[in-house]
Amino acid sequence: MYRLLIVDDEEIITDSLYETFARHIPEQLDVCKAYSATEALSWMQRSRIDIVLTDIRMPGMSGLELTERIQxxxxxxxxxxxxxxxxxxYAYQAFQMANVRYLLKTEGYDKVMSVVEDVMEEIRQSHSMVELLEHSHKVNSQLALIQQKEYLRKLLQDCTAVIDSTMHMQDELSKRDIRLQINSPVYLILGRFNNLPEKGSDLTQVQESVRIIGSSLMNERTVCASVTDHYGDTIWLLQPKQEEEMxxxxxxxxxxxxLELVQEACMVSLGVSIAFSLSSRSCNWSELTKQYERLRLLQWMKIGDGVSMVLTDHRNDLSSDVPKESMRISNRIEIMSGYLETGRIQPFYDIFEELAGELMQQDITMERAMxxxxxxxxxxxxxxxxWGLQQKIPDQRSLLHLGEYTCMKDAVQFLYRAADELVRYKRSNEQERANVVIHSLCSYVKENLEKDLSLVRLAELHHFNPSYLSRFFKQEMGINVSEFIDDCRIRKAKELLQNTNLMVREVALQVGYEAAHSFTxxxxxxxxxxPQEYRESLLVR
Incomplete structure (x- = not known):
């Protein structure tokens, strides 16, 4: 989408042109209006303007003076x-200026709209830059370009290992045809593909084309060098031109x-969408690696939904209460650990989701997110x-390497997968442990009916609190411990009454009753x- 600014001190003309163009092609043209050259300059400071439709003669500042300021x-x-x-x-002066056309108001709205559409097509064609790309690919010396790229990559990766003396480094830059000055600070820009080129496209060629497009547009006001880093992102190092007072x-x-123009040009020429992040302040060469990593983190945190964004790294965004917040995070992590260890799954997830939700907030600082x-x-x-679950979660090492994820959203999703796996294991492990305990307890009861089977004794044998054992057994088996013991005693008594000639008193002793009347x-x-009636009923059969 292009931006059109209409400027005329006659409000009726400005408003009618604004309404005409606003309705004409709203999906291609964003229309703004100003009633004076001063107001127009204010627009230019706020946003990029692609086309200015202006009166030549206006009070205060003429259209010609306005154009000089714009350009x-x-x-x-x-x-x-x-x-x-x-x-x-006036017409003669207008024609001497670059990128300028001249129209009479008497030519009518249709003519004005036609000329604006022609200018839009000119801009669109300039964004194609096919000839520029082909020329650059032929002219560049491949070997010199490779050397330049490798040197820039080393600077980004560890600037302190590359920088020794100012004079020596300036020689190294000059030797590689890098026109940046070591005694001046540098700005950084990082560009990342939102969508990969279509199948069949040469990725390296596309990356090279993106660098050429970006550098050609930024060369208007800056000196820049660019490189594709080891992650496939495009990096520009820039300094304002010495003759520019900016x-x-x-x-x-x-x-x-x-960078908005670069995005438009890359979409038109290459069919790729790119997101950019740039440093809002220049940095010394010794801080280059640190700033580069900040931009990578900013890109990684904020971009991941396929939107072509231009993000600016404002380094003064740290809040004063970070130590307090840090302590609060560590406290919550400690509580979470306790919940997980004791199997309190819902409270564990409550805190986990609270922290994971904070990671997805747009206004979270980079340091806080990390x-x-x-x-x-x-x-x-x-x-x-x-817990020895390395085999169940073989890619667990990725947890500690944020750079392996495309964006924060992907990293948080992996946190959820790891947490879910731990919870599943905890639940299955608890169930397995419960099964072992219940099986052991039931076996002991069946094999020791004549012994002390009080709840206190059973709890001692299985290292449980008596009250907890009672609740635990009821939860797992659906009946009380005492009911289970009575059922086992009756089953054993029936076997003895049926298969032996033991007296009722003797059967009672073998199933744990010293008093025969209590057993009966x-x-x-x-x-x-x-018991006697039961034995006699078996004889009748």
Whole structure:
């Protein structure tokens, strides 16, 4: 989408042109309006303008003066002069300017719209840059280019290992045709593909083309060098041209607007969508690696949904309460660990989802996100190792390497998968342990009916609290321990009454009753008959 700014001190003309163009092709043209040259310049400071449709004669500052100011900041901006004065001198001056056209108001709206569409097509064609790309590919010396790239990659990876003396490094830059100055700070820009080129495309060629497009547009106001890093991202190192008197904020605005043009050009020429992040402040060469890593983290945290964004790294965004927040994170991690170890799954997930949700917030600082993520990842990683689950989660090492993920969303999803695996193991392990305990307890009861089977004694044998054992047994078996013991005693008593000639008193002793009348009372309560009646009923059959 292109941006059109309409400028005229006659409000009726400005408003009618604005309404006409706003309805004409809204999906291709974003229309703005200004009633003076001063207001127009304010627009130019706020956003990139692609086409300016302006009156030549206006009070205060003429259209010609406005154009000179515009082209000083945005050299690629097109200007269409619209005036009711067919003054030859004005027209002559207009034609001397680059990217300028001249129209009379008497030519009508249809003509004006036609000219604007022609200018849009010119811009579209300039974004294609096919000839520029072909020429650059032929001219560049392949060997020199490789040497330049490798040197820049080493600088980004570990600038302290490359930088020795200022003079020597300047010689190294010059030797590789890198026109940056070691005694001046440098700005960084990082570009990352949102979509990979279509199958059959040469990825290296596309990456090279992106570098050429970006460098050609930014060369208007800066000196730059670019390289594709080891991750496939495109990096630009920039300095303002020495003849340019630009404040930091003005340069950053220029870069932000230019990167939008780069995105448009890459989509038109190459069919690829690119997201950019740039440093809002220049950095010393000794800080290059640190700034590069910050941009990579910013790109990684904020981009992952396929949107072509231009993000600016504002380094003064650290809150004053970080130590307090850090302590709060570690406290929550410790509580989570306790919940997981004791099998309190829902409270564990409550805190986990709270922290994971913070990672996905748009306003979270980079430092806060890193601390939160690594606290969670370290908890999961250490638990996996302690429980011996390395085989169940073979890619657990990825937890501690954020660079292996495309974006924060993917990293958080892996945290969830690891947490879910731990919870499944905990639950299955608890169930397995429960099965072992219950099986052991039941076997002991069946084999020792004549012994002390009080709840206290059974709890001692299985290292449980008596109250907990009672609840645990009921939860797993559906009946009380005492009911299970009584059932086992009656089953054993029936076997003895049927298969032996033991007296009722002797049967009672073997199933744990010293008093025969107590045994008889229980037997009748459960079976509906006394032990003797039960034995006699077997004889009748």
């Amino acid at each position: 000083a900041s945005w050299p690629n901006c097109r200007v269409i002069f619209l005036t009711g004065h067919s003054d030859f001198d 404040t930091n904020d003005k340069l950053v605005r220029f870069l932000e607007g230019t 601390e939160t993520y690594y606290n969670l990842a370290l908890l999961l990683h250490s638990t996996i190792n302690r 009372r229980l037997f009748k309560k459960i079976t509906g008959m006394t």
